[in-house]
Amino acid sequence: MKIEKTPAPLILPNPQDPRLTERVEGIDQAGARVEINVPVERPLTLYLNAQEIVTMMTIGDYPKYLALGYLLNQNMLKYDDVVTEVEYDDDLEVVVVRTEHHTDFEQKLKKRTQTSGCAQGTAFGDLMEAIETIALPKAELRTSWLYQMTQAINTTPSLYLEAGAIHGCVLCREGAPLCYTEDVGRHNAVDKIAGWIYCHDVDPADKILYTTGRLTSEMVIKTVRMGIPILVSRSGFTAWGVDLARQVGLTLVGRARGKRFIALSGEQRLVYDQSLDYVEEESARHRRKGEGRDD
Amino acid sequence: MKIEKTPAPLILPNPQDPRLTERVEGIDQAGARVEINVPVERPLTLYLNAQEIVTMMTIGDYPKYLALGYLLNQNMLKYDDVVTEVEYDDDLEVVVVRTEHHTDFEQKLKKRTQTSGCAQGTAFGDLMEAIETIALPKAELRTSWLYQMTQAINTTPSLYLEAGAIHGCVLCREGAPLCYTEDVGRHNAVDKIAGWIYCHDVDPADKILYTTGRLTSEMVIKTVRMGIPILVSRSGFTAWGVDLARQVGLTLVGRARGKRFIALSGEQRLVYDQSLDYVEEESARHRRKGEGRDD
Numbered sequence: 001m002k003i004e005k006t007p008a009p010l011i012l013p014n015p016q017d018p019r020l021t022e023r024v025e026g027i028d029q030a031g032a033r034v035e036i037n038v039p040v041e042r043p044l045t046l047y048l049n050a051q052e053i054v055t056m057m058t059i060g061d062y063p064k065y066l067a068l069g070y071l072l073n074q075n076m077l078k079y080d081d082v083v084t085e086v087e088y089d090d091d092l093e094v095v096v097v098r099t100e101h102h103t104d105f106e107q108k109l110k111k112r113t114q115t116s117g118c119a120q121g122t123a124f125g126d127l128m129e130a131i132e133t134i135a136l137p138k139a140e141l142r143t144s145w146l147y148q149m150t151q152a153i154n155t156t157p158s159l160y161l162e163a164g165a166i167h168g169c170v171l172c173r174e175g176a177p178l179c180y181t182e183d184v185g186r187h188n189a190v191d192k193i194a195g196w197i198y199c200h201d202v203d204p205a206d207k208i209l210y211t212t213g214r215l216t217s218e219m220v221i222k223t224v225r226m227g228i229p230i231l232v233s234r235s236g237f238t239a240w241g242v243d244l245a246r247q248v249g250l251t252l253v254g255r256a257r258g259k260r261f262i263a264l265s266g267e268q269r270l271v272y273d274q275s276l277d278y279v280e281e282e283s284a285r286h287r288r289k290g291e292g293r294d295d
Numbered sequence: 296m297k298i299e300k301t302p303a304p305l306i307l308p309n310p311q312d313p314r315l316t317e318r319v320e321g322i323d324q325a326g327a328r329v330e331i332n333v334p335v336e337r338p339l340t341l342y343l344n345a346q347e348i349v350t351m352m353t354i355g356d357y358p359k360y361l362a363l364g365y366l367l368n369q370n371m372l373k374y375d376d377v378v379t380e381v382e383y384d385d386d387l388e389v390v391v392v393r394t395e396h397h398t399d400f401e402q403k404l405k406k407r408t409q410t411s412g413c414a415q416g417t418a419f420g421d422l423m424e425a426i427e428t429i430a431l432p433k434a435e436l437r438t439s440w441l442y443q444m445t446q447a448i449n450t451t452p453s454l455y456l457e458a459g460a461i462h463g464c465v466l467c468r469e470g471a472p473l474c475y476t477e478d479v480g481r482h483n484a485v486d487k488i489a490g491w492i493y494c495h496d497v498d499p500a501d502k503i504l505y506t507t508g509r510l511t512s513e514m515v516i517k518t519v520r521m522g523i524p525i526l527v528s529r530s531g532f533t534a535w536g537v538d539l540a541r542q543v544g545l546t547l548v549g550r551a552r553g554k555r556f557i558a559l560s561g562e563q564r565l566v567y568d569q570s571l572d573y574v575e576e577e578s579a580r581h582r583r584k585g586e587g588r589d590d
Binding site (some may be wrong): 022024027028031034038041057163164165184215216235239240241260261262264265267270276 | 336
């Protein structure tokens with residue numbers, strides 16, 4: 001692409017950013033006045049060239065990563081399309097991705113709208129096609145990395161710890177978080193990761209993706225599209241998510257909490273190098289609620 | 296509408312239904328083989344007359360409620376449109392809603408696709424318009440009902456307790472669940488409720504809606520569109536959800552777990568009739584994980 005690729009900055013949540021949370025007043029079970037922090041949620045309308053694509057609900061940080069990641073993950077933008085500009089207008093709540101040539105997707109959309117009108121169906125069919133041809137790299141997931149990673153994620157200051165009601169997605173190398181994004185929708189958090197990878201030419205082959213959300217087909221498809229061989233969650237699985245992961249050889253680890261985890265696909269990448277006697281259970285303070293069942 | 300309205304059946308989860316979960320084998324933190332139940336997730340393509348609308352990912356129960364509820368909640372179908380038939384094809388994974396006349400939405404979609412191609416943006420703008428004119432009824436939320444309700448929901452056998460990784464949505468009258476739906480997406484669970492209300496001409500004015508998911512703008516908009524005055528969740532809030540609820544006078548209660556809850560909007564409907572000394576905290580077995588923070 002044409003937009004300049006810059007070295008990857010470390011991305012961590014910024015719970016002190018006043019644009020991302022709001023203080024609201026209410027009443028509790030004893031009838032007492034209480035004040036709590038809640039995450040904001042605002043619309044962001046995405047254009048691909050002159051084509052309006054979607055209005056997303058987002059906390060609003062990293063709009064450019066979100067825009068690029070969304071288009072890449074929906075297969076509306078190919079990795080070899082030339083992006084000339086990504087323009088974000090804070091006041092209008094609009095982000096525009098411009099490409100050198102009209103993309104293949106816009107053609108498809110025009111054809112498709114005659115029978116469908118909605119890009120979501122199309123995109124989904126395309127996504128399935130797009131992952132069938134992908135071969136994920138060899139890699140390993142040492143259990144020591146897994147425990148380091150989850151402990152680092154649970155104890156890093158975040159909007160989640162500050163205001164709750166938010167999902168997180170973290171790209172790690174070995175046990176270390178490199179890009180930790182949060183958003184009201186888990187799909188946004190993962191799309192921001194995809195945008196970050198793209199903008200900074202990050203090699204996905206030795207990375208591990210962590211999500212606080214469930215391991216659904218959508219999450220599996222996006223991980224595979226990014227070329228990341230390992231996906232970890234503290235939440236549970238859906239049957240189709242497992243099925244797809246097995247078809248493409250993605251390592252899928254769920255219910256990762258404290259010492260515990262379950263791998264349902266790609267178990268051959270697991271290396272058991274950590275004695276469980278030295279792994280701590282999660283403290284109550286950092287026990288993040290997943291979307292799945294606890295045991 | 297023309298399709299016959301029948302008396303409302305009590306809807307409860309059916310965790311024994313073999314079509315809704317799958318048994319999968321994997322490996323745990325000790326390297327031992329384990330087997331767990333996970334919810335299924337399958338595509339369901341929705342047509343409004345000849346127009347393909349969307350492909351939804353769903354567990355697949357109650358496709359007709361889901362189809363009608365989706366269209367109603369997206370404002371693609373009006374409550375006064377005449378529905379002549381809802382046809383579901385299990386093999387094709389297709390559901391078709393037929394109306395007497397082409398709906399207003401199809402017109403809009405045709406116009407819209409020239410600039411957008413995606414129904415999601417349009418629908419969202421329309422939704423905001425649609426709720427501005429709604430006046431929610433007077434109602435009360437006794438705290439005794441709230442505690443009865445949450446205890447009943449937490450202890451009712453469900454796919455959640457069976458397989459995890461699933462959201463639930465429950466329509467209650469006073470303290471009693473009337474329609475308890477589950478799905479891999481929380482938007483599907485609430486859309487099924489909307490379809491159930493529509494098919495059985497249920498009066499929303501004295502009802503309370505409970506969701507396991509967060510209280511986002513989307514959830515608030517859907518509740519208001521259904522005409523339900525009270526929305527309760529065990530999860531947290533987003534700022535825009537709170538904002539919208541206050542604008543339209545919806546009672547919004549979040550973080551409802553054990554004895555605790557917080558109301559951030561419509562507090563005047565609360566009636567504190569329950570002594571907290573007689574409310575039990577949640578047992579570990581039934582402590583459902585919400586999408587929000589616990590405290």
